[in-house]
Amino acid sequence: MEIFQARKRKSTLAAMALFVALGSSLTACSGNTGNTSGSKDDGNSAGSGGSAKQEAPVTIKIMSDFTISQPPSADNPVIKEFEKKTNTKLDMTWVSGANWTDYVDRLNVVLSSGDLPDLLKLNDVTNPLFQQMVKQGVFWDLTPYLKSYPNLMTYPESVWNNTTIDGKNYVVPVARPLNGFVFTNIRKDWLDKLGLEVPKTVDDFYNMLKAFKEQKPDGKEGTYGYTMRGHEVLDGVFTNSNGRWKDVGGELIDANFDPGMREAILFKRKLYEEGLIPPDFSVMKDSQFWDLATTGRAGATAETIEAQFRWTFDQWKRDPKVDWMPMSSLSYKDGPYAPEYRGYIGVLAIPKKVSEEKLKRILSLLDFGASEEGGTLSLYGIKGVHYNEENGMKVATDQAVADSVGVGAFGKLFMRYDPYMYAYAPGMTKEIFDRNKQVIDERSKVAKPDVAIGLVSETDLKLGADYTKKMADMKTQVIMGKASIEDWDKLIADIRNDPNYKKITQEINDAYKARLKLTNP
Amino acid sequence: MNTHIAKLGKKTRMSDKPKTDRLWLDIRRDRYLYLLALPGILYFIVFKYVPMWGVVIAFQDYSPYLGMLQSKWVGFEHFVRFFSNPDFMILFRNTMMISLLNLLFFFPLPIVLSLLLNEVTHHAFKRTIQSIVYLPHFLSWVIIVGITFLLLSQSSGIVNMILQWLGFSSYDFLTNKDTFWMLLTFQNIWKETGWGTIIILAAITAVDPQLYEAAKIDGASRLRQTWHITLPAIRNVIIVLLILRLGHIMDVGFEQIFLMMNGAVTDVADVFETYVYRNGIQNGQFSYSTAVGLFKSIIGLILVIAANKLAKKLGEEGVY
Numbered sequence: 001m002e003i004f005q006a007r008k009r010k011s012t013l014a015a016m017a018l019f020v021a022l023g024s025s026l027t028a029c030s031g032n033t034g035n036t037s038g039s040k041d042d043g044n045s046a047g048s049g050g051s052a053k054q055e056a057p058v059t060i061k062i063m064s065d066f067t068i069s070q071p072p073s074a075d076n077p078v079i080k081e082f083e084k085k086t087n088t089k090l091d092m093t094w095v096s097g098a099n100w101t102d103y104v105d106r107l108n109v110v111l112s113s114g115d116l117p118d119l120l121k122l123n124d125v126t127n128p129l130f131q132q133m134v135k136q137g138v139f140w141d142l143t144p145y146l147k148s149y150p151n152l153m154t155y156p157e158s159v160w161n162n163t164t165i166d167g168k169n170y171v172v173p174v175a176r177p178l179n180g181f182v183f184t185n186i187r188k189d190w191l192d193k194l195g196l197e198v199p200k201t202v203d204d205f206y207n208m209l210k211a212f213k214e215q216k217p218d219g220k221e222g223t224y225g226y227t228m229r230g231h232e233v234l235d236g237v238f239t240n241s242n243g244r245w246k247d248v249g250g251e252l253i254d255a256n257f258d259p260g261m262r263e264a265i266l267f268k269r270k271l272y273e274e275g276l277i278p279p280d281f282s283v284m285k286d287s288q289f290w291d292l293a294t295t296g297r298a299g300a301t302a303e304t305i306e307a308q309f310r311w312t313f314d315q316w317k318r319d320p321k322v323d324w325m326p327m328s329s330l331s332y333k334d335g336p337y338a339p340e341y342r343g344y345i346g347v348l349a350i351p352k353k354v355s356e357e358k359l360k361r362i363l364s365l366l367d368f369g370a371s372e373e374g375g376t377l378s379l380y381g382i383k384g385v386h387y388n389e390e391n392g393m394k395v396a397t398d399q400a401v402a403d404s405v406g407v408g409a410f411g412k413l414f415m416r417y418d419p420y421m422y423a424y425a426p427g428m429t430k431e432i433f434d435r436n437k438q439v440i441d442e443r444s445k446v447a448k449p450d451v452a453i454g455l456v457s458e459t460d461l462k463l464g465a466d467y468t469k470k471m472a473d474m475k476t477q478v479i480m481g482k483a484s485i486e487d488w489d490k491l492i493a494d495i496r497n498d499p500n501y502k503k504i505t506q507e508i509n510d511a512y513k514a515r516l517k518l519t520n521p
Numbered sequence: 522m523n524t525h526i527a528k529l530g531k532k533t534r535m536s537d538k539p540k541t542d543r544l545w546l547d548i549r550r551d552r553y554l555y556l557l558a559l560p561g562i563l564y565f566i567v568f569k570y571v572p573m574w575g576v577v578i579a580f581q582d583y584s585p586y587l588g589m590l591q592s593k594w595v596g597f598e599h600f601v602r603f604f605s606n607p608d609f610m611i612l613f614r615n616t617m618m619i620s621l622l623n624l625l626f627f628f629p630l631p632i633v634l635s636l637l638l639n640e641v642t643h644h645a646f647k648r649t650i651q652s653i654v655y656l657p658h659f660l661s662w663v664i665i666v667g668i669t670f671l672l673l674s675q676s677s678g679i680v681n682m683i684l685q686w687l688g689f690s691s692y693d694f695l696t697n698k699d700t701f702w703m704l705l706t707f708q709n710i711w712k713e714t715g716w717g718t719i720i721i722l723a724a725i726t727a728v729d730p731q732l733y734e735a736a737k738i739d740g741a742s743r744l745r746q747t748w749h750i751t752l753p754a755i756r757n758v759i760i761v762l763l764i765l766r767l768g769h770i771m772d773v774g775f776e777q778i779f780l781m782m783n784g785a786v787t788d789v790a791d792v793f794e795t796y797v798y799r800n801g802i803q804n805g806q807f808s809y810s811t812a813v814g815l816f817k818s819i820i821g822l823i824l825v826i827a828a829n830k831l832a833k834k835l836g837e838e839g840v841y
Contacts, residue, residue: 476784
């Protein structure tokens with residue numbers, strides 16, 4: 001009886017302990033137990049540091065995101081191939097990034113738990129927690145090492161510059177092309193049917209939307225002009241600047257204060273009043289935007305060139321004549337505008353608890369991922385298994401989908417810089433591919449970079465989100481006629497005079513000037 | 522004098538010892554009951570009391586890397602920032618209004634529904650209705666908000682399609698500031714009314730049937746019976762529920778509001794919970810959002826204590 005009782009107590013305790021351990025491992029977000037594998041790879045790295053480098057494969061714990069339905073499994077052949085080529089053992093934790101804010105929430109939990117993987121994918125260097133931790137010396141300063149990795153060095157200089165903190169590289173960006181990202185796409189077949197030209201100015205764009213709505217080229221009741229997906233791109237057209245900050249004679253001002261922004265709001269309000277956009281765009285989910293776009297009920301939307309084609313490819317099953325064409329640019333008063341993408345989809349950081357020896361191995365792994373061979377492996381998989389070459393184009397097999405090859409998972413981690421990457425998506429004909437490349441070339445002539453990428457203002461991290469949200473909400477309300485444009489003017493005037501906001505603007509400008517000095521000495 | 526004190530001391534010590542012994546004996550005797558309670562006690566210690574120490578970060582400039590022990594102490598800085606924020610009044614107003622609407626329209630409904638169910642004499646019918654009204658409680662907010670969007674969407678919602686078919690113009694249910702609070706209250710009523718009847722129905726079954734018989738003999742109608750017997754009998758339970766509800770007056774349900782919020786209605790939809798989420802989780806300002814959360818809890822505590830005092834003054838039992 002006594003023994004029985006004692007045992008019971010012990011097992012309750014054990015169960016409790018297990019429960020607690022489970023809880024902590026959950027918050028640490030490591031799919032497979034934290035402590036044991038941690039000590040294991042410490043042993044490994046010590047081993048590889050001491051003796052022959054090539055013998056013991058080093059275990060690297062990685063946390064990264066994926067945007068396809070299933071993450072690659074542990075015995076995925078592409079992972080195996082990466083491990084073989086780089087003599088590593090990759091212990092992957094894939095976190096869904098389908099909704100990017102979810103990934104950032106999870107990332108923040110991992111950062112605050114302190115139980116960091118060896119290689120951590122971050123949304124950006126501007127992540128407030130990451131900034132804090134860099135200052136506390138949690139992450140490696142990679143600046144002295146990077147020069148010895150030639151493939152990583154092929155990334156555009158602006159990408160490297162934009163991911164520095166105080167002039168130092170604490171992260172390796174995961175490159176993406178500078179052009180081909182989200183901008184307006186239109187139904188070229190509708191234009192042809194109605195005998196319209198591809199719009200050049202915002203007025204043309206408006207007339208096109210009006211024609212789409214009134215003449216319903218696919219004959220569907222309730223046809224709109226523009227889905228309003230990603231309608232922020234229009235703000236850029238009107239302010240002729242990309243992103244939150246606009247460079248006006250070397251001085252950064254909030255683009256919301258630019259008179260162009262007021263014009264943009266009034267333009268969208270006109271679209272709303274005339275029913276050229278869905279009345280409930282502000283509550284529509286992504287799938288609903290796509291529903292409108294792919295059922296012939298809207299003739300304009302916004303997306304990357306590559307993703308737009310994936311939708312088109314799907315739509316072809318129902319209507320093979322559909323032709324979504326990415327626009328090269330749109331112009332308002334200050335000439336043609338297209339946004340330039342920041343050139344990276346996220347950044348990778350390595351915590352200091354990793355030994356220097358292992359750090360080099362991790363960088364070699366990333367360097368391999370940025371090479372011709374590694375990049376192909378990441379995006380297309382293994383030749384003969386995941387793709388075949390036809391007319392100089394790589395055609396994916398069904399196995400490629402089964403093994404999660406492509407930008408949706410491996411491409412979030414390993415990427416060779418290819419300016420035309422966004423021009424291609426599986427299933428694309430050569431003609432469309434060539435047209436997309438041409439669009440990218442044209443965009444690159446006028447594309448505006450976001451001047452403030454990677455710049456940080458301490459005050460902004462603390463208070464900025466509320467201002468941004470207020471302005472965004474007010475825009476929505478004015479567009480929907482729930483507030484007047486004077487309300488907007490008043491809000492802008494208030495924020496302009498707000499001492500905290502003045503401080504944010506000052507800090508961003510200081511950071512901007514400091515970076516300009518560093519990059520153009 | 523001295524001896525007297527010594528005696529007293531001795532006396533208390535004397536009576537002390539057997540007391541602890543008796544306690545120990547009690548524990549030994551009821552050891553299985555204590556064992557049974559252990560998981561619950563551990564649950565409260567591990568998940569409620571230990572994390573409670575975390576509120577100290579509301580008075581620090583907490584950095585996860587430095588931890589609670591080494592982060593800098595800043596006193597009431599975060600509270601000052603919160604109260605001097607012009608958004609504070611908006612958040613407070615929204616939270617209170619949503620809560621009060623719930624209290625006014627949602628709270629009485631389970632009572633009314635229970636009284637109605639109590640009058641149903643057909644047993645199987647009563648059971649079925651009871652089960653059906655419980656069901657929505659088990660749906661998550663994600664699903665309910667999804668259904669709401671499907672029904673009320675302006676461009677493709679069924680309700681608006683019917684309105685248009687009948688010749689009315691479509692109505693912007695989801696993006697209308699004026700009706701947003703009512704929409705939330707309505708969702709809450711739909712989801713939780715049935716579930717709320719459980720406790721009330723249980724209380725009603727405890728009413729002595731002799732009272733009803735006596736009333737019947739006196740010629741009381743059913744309405745009279747409800748008014749003079751059932752309601753007074755369950756008054757205690759209603760008051761306890763009301764007090765507990767007041768304690769949660771600042772909790773208006775994060776999920777529901779977060780999911781229902783959109784750019785057109787943020788002015789009326791932003792509440793403390795969504796604010797804490799935005800600042801704490803998304804912006805990593807743990808100390809600041811803890812301060813906001815602490816403020817919320819303190820208001821809740823004050824209300825519970827005040828309501829309980831008031832209930833006692835009015836001659837009711839209260840929760841403790």
